[in-house]
Amino acid sequence: xxxxxxxxxxxxxxxxxxxxxxxxxxxxxxxxxxxxxxxxxxxxxxxxxxxxxxxxxxxxxxxxxxxxxxxxxxxxxxxxxxxxxxxxxxxxxxxxxxxxxxxxxxxxxxxxxxxxxxxxxxxxxxxxxxxxxxxxxxxxxxxxxxxxxxxxxxxxxxxxxxxxxxxxxxxxxxxxxxxxxxxx
Numbered sequence: 001x002x003x004x005x006x007x008x009x010x011x012x013x014x015x016x017x018x019x020x021x022x023x024x025x026x027x028x029x030x031x032x033x034x035x036x037x038x039x040x041x042x043x044x045x046x047x048x049x050x051x052x053x054x055x056x057x058x059x060x061x062x063x064x065x066x067x068x069x070x071x072x073x074x075x076x077x078x079x080x081x082x083x084x085x086x087x088x089x090x091x092x093x094x095x096x097x098x099x100x101x102x103x104x105x106x107x108x109x110x111x112x113x114x115x116x117x118x119x120x121x122x123x124x125x126x127x128x129x130x131x132x133x134x135x136x137x138x139x140x141x142x143x144x145x146x147x148x149x150x151x152x153x154x155x156x157x158x159x160x161x162x163x164x165x166x167x168x169x170x171x172x173x174x175x176x177x178x179x180x181x182x183x184x
C-alpha cells in the first residue's frame with residue numbers, strides 16, 4: 001500500500017491516506033496531525049509559537065507547533081513540524097492557563113515582535129485567576145528556569161498578588177528579568 005502511494009509513511013507507526021487533487025497527493029497538514037493526536041479536549045494543549053500567535057502576542061505565524069500531552073508513552077514524539085511532549089498531570093482549564101503563562105514568561109525575550117500592550121492585557125487577565133496551589137503544581141510538572149519563576153514573582157508582586165514563589169528562588173541570586181511594562 002505504501003509502494004503504490006495509497007498510504008504514506010509519516011512517522012514511526014503512523015501512516016495516512018492522502019487526499020488527491022488533480023491526481024497529485026496532497027501533503028499531510030498540521031491540522032490533520034493535531035486532529036489525530038488530540039481527537040478530544042483534555043488530552044493536550046499548545047505552547048510555543050502557536051500559543052503566542054493565538055494570543056496575539058506576536059504577528060508571526062508559527063512555523064513549528066508544540067503541545068503538552070498526557071496520553072503518549074514516550075517522553076516526546078515529533079511528527080513533521082509538530083512536537084508532542086508528555087507531562088504527567090491531569091489537564092484542565094486552570095492548569096492550562098498556568099502552564100501557558102509560565103511558557104510565555106520562559107520565552108518572553110524570544111517572542112518575535114512581541115506586542116507589550118497585548119502582553120500586559122494577557123497578564124491582567126491571568127492575575128485575576130492565579131491559584132497558588134495550581135501554580136506550584138505547574139512549576140513541579142514542567143520545571144521552568146529559576147529566572148522564569150523570578151519573572152512571575154516580579155509580576156505578581158507588582159500587582160500585590162500573594163504568592164510563595166520565593167521558596168523556589170535563592171536569596172543570594174539576582175535574577176535578570178526582562179522589561180515587560182509599557183512605557184519604557
